[in-house]
Amino acid sequence: MAAGVPGPVDDGDNKGSLRAALNGLTTRGRSFLAAGVAAAVCAYVLGQGDLLRVGLLLAVLPLVCVTVLCRTHYRVAGSRRLAPSRVPTGAEARVHLRMDNLSRLPTGLLMLQDQVPYVLGPRPRFVLDRVEAGGKREVSYRVRSDLRGRYPLGPLQLRLSDPFGMCELTRSFSAYDTLVVIPRTEALPTLRLAGEASGYGEGRQRSLALAGEDDIIPRGYRHGDDLRRVHWRSTARYGELMVRREEQPQRARCTVLLDTRRIAYRGAGPDSAFEWAVSAAASSLVHMLERGFAVRLLTDDGSSVPGEGSDGFAGATQGSADSAGLMMDTLAVVDHSDGGGLSRAYDVLRGGNEGLLLAFFGDLDQEQTAVAARMRQRSGAAVAFVLDSEDWVRGGDRDDVSPAPDDDRLRLLREAGWTAVAVPAGAEFSRLWQQAGRQDSGPHPAAAGGTTGFSGGWS
Template identity: 80%
Template sequence: MTTAGAGQAEADRGGKGGIRTALAGLTTRGRSFLAAGVAAAICSYVLGQSDLLRVGLLLAVLPLVCAGVLYRTRYRVAGSRRLSPARVPAGSEARVHLRMDNVSRLPTGLLMLQDRVPYVLGPRPRFVLDRVEAGGRREVSYRVRSDLRGRYPLGPLQLRLTDPFGMCELTRSFSTYDTLTVIPRVEPLAPVRLSGEAKGYGDGRQRSLALAGEDDVIPRGYRHGDDLRRVHWRSTARYGELMVRREEQPQRARCTVLLDTRGIAYEGAGPDSAFEWAVSGAASVLVHMLERGYSVRLLTDTGNAVPGEGGDGFAGASQESADAAGLMMDTLAVIDHSDGAGLSRAYDVLRGGNEGLLVAFLGDLDEDQAAVLGRMRQRSPGAVAFVLDSETWVREPSDVPRPLDGSGERLRMLREAGWTALRVPRGAAMDELWRQADRERRGVPAASGGEGP
């Protein structure tokens, strides 16, 4: 919630604008009265009619008095804005709640409330508030919606004051604003076993036991309070004192989501473009893997990893899954095309090994980039690639399909390198492709519809 007071803003403007600010706030009615009064005064002087002069003075003084009184009015009004929710998927609506509190001892007059919003969120909301009693409050709300992801400022809130005769109108602005974050659409995914692992925990522990064996467990001396079930009898007999097994910390399974953001790899723009599908697909996989207990990170072709709490960039056990998901969603909300021409920077990050499952969302590839991806596969136990062919996304559905020998060759190179590579057609459903990747990894025919647990 964001709260700001309008009284201080009015006092600041009062010292700077002077009478010029008050006159600038005259409405069309007020300017008409002032012009009619001046004209009547001139005519009374020319015609020598004193009664006409009194009428002219009345017409001219009324808007000036209204402007002066309104300008010197000091309403102590506090305003607040609340977003529900503050982070919303593209295409969904968020509701903005506005609240006005009269914190002065005097009732207000007619108030016109207006909030500034970007044009992509809809028309600018305007509200008319009746007289607010001393200590009273008024609450209004409006809805915003955007099909384009991004971060959009809301505010500052503007309060328009007017006199009872409608002669003058002044605008007072609050100083604070809020930010609405429109994140990519997230599609629920089936819990398939693309890397051959059923859970986010336990794989590292099973691997260590398989390599070391039960006899190679390093024991330590018994301490008061240790569970006797952890006593290592063979070491106890060897050292002549009670020895217990050390507590093993299970290693969290890892997943790296690689998002190709190269501008040359995509064509078209808008919410239905290939790049937006790739961003949405990456968001879906990130959320899905976090929910399954994986340590996840987002990697782009520029080599930037998100989140970066540790040196490896993964969202580890010290970071809550909800916080990690929120951080990555905020990053994907504003991610844009990069100027890079290749994937070598991402490969430099991955060449260290121990990256876990690798899921890549790729645009158009040439032979060199396909070769780089082939080397990436050697650093991961499992790799899945979703390749978007931009030509199929920019053509109209009624167009005659053209051969895709180039993209087909790149898919063949990825598959030979060990990737589970799928071409993403226009308008494809991420969940169905996710299931298809699992079927291809296990060699199950597509018609059988098999899937992992």
């Protein structure tokens, strides 16, 4: 939400304003002027005094309107408000416009027009009647897009007109707003992970609320500490109040990997395989943040959304809503990459234990399948949703969402310890999410020494 800067719609210097006003003559004004000149010429040739007076009247009327409109000083402030400023694809947002007359004179007829990208709908235009001195007018319109992106709204244009419609002047405000259209998300059921049921991890490594290694050495009492934490033996030893250090559970981590390679997807549009992968990744991010995980969004080129830590994870200190908004803003504009492999993402992931890994892959050849298989960390769970873009281009030939027979890609991923799920055309991600849980509850060919990705099914 942003407000336009109040600005005058008066003339500036007289010469430039008069020239602009003459250029702003409407079809009616130009017709009157041309008819008046023609009548005056005919009256001079024919010697008709009455026709000359009519011609002068026709020619002078638009010029008088131009002069009056040019010398009338209006000060009008415009503002715009989006509700909301971030919407999912296919949803509507309402844009509220407000005009305030800051001058001491009432305005004439005003035409209000906002600049809107074509993808959001037709350009809105409003006709405002006379606005009294100090008065205001409020109007609104709706915008909607089926495509993700960041769309500028504005600048707001105000068109002034004289009562006879002979001349129109257009003034623009400098302020504009941005509508962010994010991917549509689906509500997902809660998944209980091995040792990570609450998102904070049962049996995980723990870290101190302050700094340093966990030990039994107490620290000095600080204002606000609970007196029940006082360590009396150390207090007697050091001669001052000492309290026990308390542990704070380390937040479970989740990395969402989105394959954006151009060669991995075919087709385009809201129903394409790539848009499905983006929407599914957004649903996963929101779900894991709501569960209390520290989440990182990673793409195939190794770039991630900046978090509050150097490792790129968000949500550890930020609120889940702020973290989700940051992720969604990134997914709103994510596009295909020109890379041909997943090696950069693998280099990022192999740096350490990243906890849960959720991956959304496009077409994988044998080489990239091997790279993806190595991404799975032995100490963390890994779930892969693999799309077949050719099947998406054909539109699929099945009504259900059951996967096609396992191919070599899924087999290699499962042998490496992944929970791999094929994504048929038009599948609902929430159903595939449940299918991944059911698949993992059965026999799982995890890698030697590894752990199965899921346990306990769904709650």
